[in-house]
Amino acid sequence: MSKFEYVKLADAIALDISNGMLRPGDRLPPQRNFAYDRGIAVSTASRVYTELLRRGLVVGEVGRGTFISGAIRREVEALSEPRDARIDFEVNYPLLPQQWAMIAKSLAGLERVEALESALRVSTSTGTKSARN
Numbered sequence: 001m002s003k004f005e006y007v008k009l010a011d012a013i014a015l016d017i018s019n020g021m022l023r024p025g026d027r028l029p030p031q032r033n034f035a036y037d038r039g040i041a042v043s044t045a046s047r048v049y050t051e052l053l054r055r056g057l058v059v060g061e062v063g064r065g066t067f068i069s070g071a072i073r074r075e076v077e078a079l080s081e082p083r084d085a086r087i088d089f090e091v092n093y094p095l096l097p098q099q100w101a102m103i104a105k106s107l108a109g110l111e112r113v114e115a116l117e118s119a120l121r122v123s124t125s126t127g128t129k130s131a132r133n
Helices: 005-018 031-038 042-054 099-107 113-119
Strands: 058-061 065-068
Touching: 005 042, 031 042, 042 058, 042 065
Parallel strands: none
Antiparallel strands: 058 065
16 A cells, blocks of 8 residues: 555545535444455554544544544644743653763754754655665
């Protein structure tokens, strides 16, 4: 299955929702059944359901299933952090001796815009060639 096949499946379900074929409160089949019915891997079905959840089209209830939410979001809001926010490492406990020095070295220079741009650039799931090497 191609990399974006799960998006096509999610789009098809989104279309069924917008056409009224699936209504708020309707239960989607369990992911294993969804996968079997479409001849896809369960992991792909999981990605479809995750995409629908990301779009706000479904809600999951542990032990009950996945249901059409009724809320249609056209875009996912981007989370933003305050520019001068303090990074809180209070719950991070170093496991290695001198790990605090490694963390400091890793963070050094990230206050520069060009360094952050490079660190936060969108990449593929396979990563860059240099990262794979």
